[in-house]
Amino acid sequence: MKTVYVCGHKNPDTDSICSAIAYAHLKRITEGINAIPVRLGPINRETKFVLDYFGIEEPIFIENVYTQVQDIKFDKPLIFKENTSMFEAWNAMMEKNIRTLAVVDDENKLIGIATVGDLAKAYLSSAHELSKYRIPIENLLATLKGEILLRYLDYIEGNILVAAMSKENVLKRIKEGDTLIVGDREDIQEAAIQKGVKALIITGNNQVSEKILDLAEKHEVTIIKVSPDTFDTVKLLNQSIPLSYVIKKEDIVSFRLTDYIDDVKEVMLKYRYRNFPVLDEEGRVVGLLGRRHILDYERKNVILVDHNEFSQAVEGIEQARILEIIDHHRLGTIETDQPILFRNHPVGSTATIINRLYEEKGLIPDPKIAGIMCAAILSDTLVFKSPTCTPEDVRAAKKLAEIAEIDINEFGNQMFKAGTSLEGKTVEEIFYTDFKEFTVNKYKIGIGQVNTLADPGELKKDLISFMEKVRSDKGYDILLLMLTDIINEGSEILFVGDNKELLERAFDVKIQNNSFYLPYVISRKKQVLPPLVKAINTH
Structure with a gap:
């Protein structure tokens, strides 16, 4: 609402x-x-x-x-954790037609952002460099619709080889600690385990013999069975890479809910990003803000x-x-x-x-x-x-x-x-107790009013000095302070400015120094402002 x-x-x-x-x-x-x-x-x-x-x-x-940002409509954010796979993130972005995602920590605080373009670039560049990445087993299972047969690892990392050649050539390339992608070739599976691979990815949803399972268990080799064939497994494997390798973490331009739209516009002119994260006061991601959101917003x-x-x-x-x-x-x-x-x-x-x-x-x-x-x-x-x-x-x-x-x-x-009671009040507090500003023609007028049951005495000098500073700093043509005696129904008017003659004409008084008394005058609205307006208009 x-x-x-x-x-x-x-x-x-x-x-x-x-x-x-x-x-x-x-x-x-x-x-x-x-x-x-x-x-x-x-x-x-x-x-x-x-x-x-x-x-x-x-x-x-x-x-x-x-x-402020909190006053306008912006998009709900698409939020993921760092270990989320590119596969899951990409599918969600396509389904919801959102071009930017946010990655957050366990407290929902922003870690980084990525766009559709960032994911596409990472997908293309990672195809031949999988050894650089540490891929969570869960990502691989989700992306390749896999099943764990034996598990001794939480991540797949290091060299990843494909058994798409003769047994001899495969064994020449395998090193201890590698991961091997292989189909139903049991001879290669056995030889790879003997050579010290740490994980086998069995493609095509092929069954793994008890012999291989026993041997893998003995050597603590992780075995994962996946649905796609070897070609598709290789193609999809890099989509299991966590978002932590893709996102931008440095120099992120974001906005707070309390940021003003005028300031947001200026920032958006400097950066050509499609979307910007919106954060609450705790730094949690609550939305995505784009240029379209600030073109026509509700005030x-x-x-x-x-x-x-x-x-x-x-x-x-x-x-x-x-x-x-x-x-x-x-x-x-x-x-x-x-x-x-x-x-x-x-x-x-x-x-x-x-x-x-x-x-x-x-x-x-x-x-x-x-x-x-x-x-x-x-x-x-x-x-x-x-x-x-x-x-x-x-x-x-x-x-x-x-x-x-x-x-x-x-x-x-x-x-x-x-x-x-004026006790304990500063001069500034007294002056601004009930202060209003008016513009009459070209005159900038300020009139304060203080109801008091006692004469302020020496405090008047301090009030006048303060009023002189206010007049100078804020450019008032006429600055007045009504010290109104409620019981006796009258007001002493303190004033500063260069319009003494105008005040004398407005209130039909002769002014000495910086004050004058108006009996039966207790209303700024009806008894002070109207005579001033009339005097200005006939000046």
Whole structure:
């Protein structure tokens, strides 16, 4: 089943995380799809408190949604062990129309690969050089449909002679330790045993006399009876050679399941191989990848919640297939190549929209899901104090609180207390607690927000210094950090950049140094971004 990733924005807040979890749950129970909630960064303290309170695991972290080898269809591998005969491998390749095989060890880890061409070349070149190979008895039996009459060896190796001449000439050529291919000529069989051969291959399915068997047993000579005649036995014998002599073991080009398709394409341009082994994280062979597999592949499936701007989305979103967007912000920059479900409502929280989706399907979320959805609404609306809050947010939160059996004010106070503590946080962690990036005309804008119950004091200087570095490194035209006092309902704005006059015009303030205070301003979405957009557009 194709995986669908449900993800919020970068630097996720409580609404982003909880909405992803709740919506993925809804998709699983109503449509049976493999919807997985994911996060694009670490969860903040407030969100951790919420998830811990309701006993829900935080979503898995993903860095990007670029297409990987594991996302596309590739061929099942044709796998053999090193001692497998060329005969068995060739027949399997012909039967399954596979041009490349993989040879693995006992743990299924890759040792080498071979193509049909490699086997054909080995077959032709080995015909007159069988003495170079160590052939397992089992291979010979399988290839020549043989039967062991006496066995003292596990391998046939050394010189292999054919009794296709007079007895005298045969005996002249035989040396101790040789293997002799012979038909029903008992006189040669006896003489060869006396001269010290270590193995007899009896062709044509001919019977071997008790006299020869007794003599062979006395001299510990292995006797194998095979079906083909002498000519065919010689022709087929080299097909018993193990794959270990044929495969390429050095400089193998392979791919991991986690490799990105863009990187795979570059490698394939350098090497003209037909197929490449695919390995899992343990180095085990799981497939074969060819050029045809990457010509038209399926992209990762993604559902976006709580955002609809490229700058806030997961890296690689332009290569993914966006299935749906559930959001409560302004329309941003994301484009899709096909029509999608886009639910965008002017409410205070994405979780409010998701609650409506549950209601439309006639479903009541279980207490844990209801609890995190309620927490998301309380977080985004600052327990209904934010100007973004709507009557629907209030209705949804109260309904969900009843299902989750929590008191809104008591839970909200606990949640904000856990989330607003700056103790032990680095300047970077504070700045990126809830940070979003926007593009307005040619202006690159970054706005962070931190809810706090206490004045950060001297920490502001460190924050401004850090913001200067971020602005310089990432090229922001305007960079702001809202220090929002939830109780007194106002925000001190720290800023860096060269657009002081634009900010003064946007918020009708006189700015001294690198900060200014905006009473009753607690919403980035409704009270900070819109005046900025208006000021930029009339600049």
